[in-house]
Amino acid sequence: MTASTQPSATTQSAESGEIVIALDELRRQFGSTESAVTAVDGINLSIRRGEIVALLGPNGAGKTTTLDMLLGLTQPTSGSVAIFGEKPTKATASGTISAVLQTGGLLADMTVRETVEVIASLYGRDALARVPAVLERTNLTGLARRRISKCSGGEQQRVKFALAIVADPDILVLDEPTAGMDVTARRLFWNVMRDEADAGRTILFATHYLEEAEQFARRTVVMHHGRIVADAPTAQLRAGLGARTVSATLPDTNPQAALQELHDTPGVTDLRVDAKRVSLRAIDSDSAAALLLAAGAHDLEVAAPTLETAFTALTED
Numbered sequence: 001m002t003a004s005t006q007p008s009a010t011t012q013s014a015e016s017g018e019i020v021i022a023l024d025e026l027r028r029q030f031g032s033t034e035s036a037v038t039a040v041d042g043i044n045l046s047i048r049r050g051e052i053v054a055l056l057g058p059n060g061a062g063k064t065t066t067l068d069m070l071l072g073l074t075q076p077t078s079g080s081v082a083i084f085g086e087k088p089t090k091a092t093a094s095g096t097i098s099a100v101l102q103t104g105g106l107l108a109d110m111t112v113r114e115t116v117e118v119i120a121s122l123y124g125r126d127a128l129a130r131v132p133a134v135l136e137r138t139n140l141t142g143l144a145r146r147r148i149s150k151c152s153g154g155e156q157q158r159v160k161f162a163l164a165i166v167a168d169p170d171i172l173v174l175d176e177p178t179a180g181m182d183v184t185a186r187r188l189f190w191n192v193m194r195d196e197a198d199a200g201r202t203i204l205f206a207t208h209y210l211e212e213a214e215q216f217a218r219r220t221v222v223m224h225h226g227r228i229v230a231d232a233p234t235a236q237l238r239a240g241l242g243a244r245t246v247s248a249t250l251p252d253t254n255p256q257a258a259l260q261e262l263h264d265t266p267g268v269t270d271l272r273v274d275a276k277r278v279s280l281r282a283i284d285s286d287s288a289a290a291l292l293l294a295a296g297a298h299d300l301e302v303a304a305p306t307l308e309t310a311f312t313a314l315t316e317d
Contacts, residue, residue, distance in 0.1 A: 017049040020171055020202050021070065026079035028065050039065040041226035042079065047204060049170070052197045054217030054234065055206040058315050062226040063206045064102075067175055070204075071099055083171065095123050095167030100160045100174045108149035112140055115148060116162050123167045130166055138162040139188060153180030161189070165196070172196065174205035178212065190216045214238070214307040224315045238307045243269065244285035245303040250276045251296030258295035265291065281309075 023045040029036040040062040047053055057063050068074040069081055072088030083091035091097045106115060116134060120127040135141045138158050148156065157180055164172060172193075178186040193216060197203055207213060213220055213234060220237050222230040230237055250258060250273070259278065262268055267283035278297070282288040285302050292300060 017051075019046045020049050020084055021045070021047040021204070022080075022082040022085075023066075023070070024080045024082075026066070026069060026081060027077050028062075028069060028074065029077045038226050040069070040076075043223075043226075043228050045221065045228065045231070047202060049202055050197060050200050052193070052203045052216060052218050053205070054213035054220045055204060055223065056210070056213055056220060056311060057206075057223035060225075061223040061315075063223055064175060066223070067099070067101075067173055067204075067206060070173060071097065091171075095127075095169055097171040097173060098164040098167055098169040099172070100157070100164045100177045102176050102179065106148045106156060106159060109147060111145050111147055112151065112159055112162075113144040115159060116140075116166055119163045120166045127166050127168070130168065134162050134166045137165070137192060139185075154178075154182060154185050157181055158185070158189070169201070171202045171204070174203065174207075176207060177205055178207070178209065186212075210306075210308045210311060220307065222311060222314050229314050230310075234307065238305050238310050240310070243267070243281040243283045243309075244305055245279065245281055246285050246288045246292070246301070247277060247279040247303075248289075248292045248297040248300040250278055251298075253296065255295075258292060258297060261291055261295070262288065 023043055025042050025044060026040055027038070027042050028040040029038050031037050043062075043066065055063050055066070065074060069076050070083075070088060072081075072092050081088050083097050086096075088097070110118070113131070113135065116131050117128065120131050120134075132141075135144055138161050140155075140158055140162055143151065143155060148159065151159065157177065161177065178189055181189060190212065193203055205212075205217070217234050220230070220232065220234045221228055222237075232240070255276070259271070259273065262271055262278070262280060265282070265288060268288055269281045271280045272278070278292070280288060289300055289302060
């Protein structure tokens with residue numbers, strides 16, 4: 001697959017950095033041998049320091065099971081996971097890797113500050129000293145005295161984020177991190193994530209928001225039926241699997257001739273006509289556009305492919 005954009009300096013730095021996460025033939029089955037369900041089916045994945053990687057896939061693709069094995073919460077049936085060459089349980093205990101997960105509750109009667117301080121105390125004085133800065137960084141200073149039970153779902157997600165970074169981890173794992181956040185909170189969250197990555201922190205996140213992967217992940221990994229079906233720079237994946245969308249208003253005279261030519265043009269798919277407006281997808285959008293203009297069509301629009309089109313193409317059975 002040919003990249004459609006030049007890699008940024010940050011991406012080039014990540015590509016040349018050390019490998020911090022290594023999954024080797026990782027497999028996880030649930031159930032007995034006769035009726036076992038394979039959630040993760042022999043995946044291989046390496047992630048380097050400073051990368052922001054999106055993990056995408058439909059429900060049941062194996063994303064959460066993969067993250068659980070990465071954190072040492074679930075043991076693989078076979079294969080291995082290494083975090084800086086160590087077992088996940090050791091990396092988690094030392095604070096090398098932290099996570100913001102969908103599951104796992106917070107103690108309702110504690111305040112935001114007390115919650116962060118309790119977790120920080122597990123990592124020593126340096127972590128406790130970071131608590132005020134972490135509350136400020138996660139936009140929780142104004143909520144420090146509020147009890148968890150009084151926090152909204154989005155605010156509780158920010159508390160979980162504060163708990164994840166108070167240990168100053170090298171790697172952040174995020175499973176649907178912005179669930180429950182409004183648009184403004186989501187934008188602020190990802191601004192912080194960019195700063196974290198620029199400072200050398202590695203970020204792996206699973207999300208159902210394709211626009212988040214498109215805007216914030218420099219690399220996208222797509223899983224389907226427990227396997228990795230794509231792994232590439234996000235812009236490259238989008239351009240390589242999504243044809244451009246071309247639309248125009250058909251001419252008043254002889255519109256059927258233009259449609260017939262489009263039908264006969266290689267690489268044209270999803271040809272649709274609504275009233276006098278025609279839309280299609282084309283690998284060679286320039287040729288399709290030129291054909292429409294030559295036939296007298298007007299109000300031409302050409303839209304670039306999105307990550308959604310690539311995702312759909314990869315995960316349709």
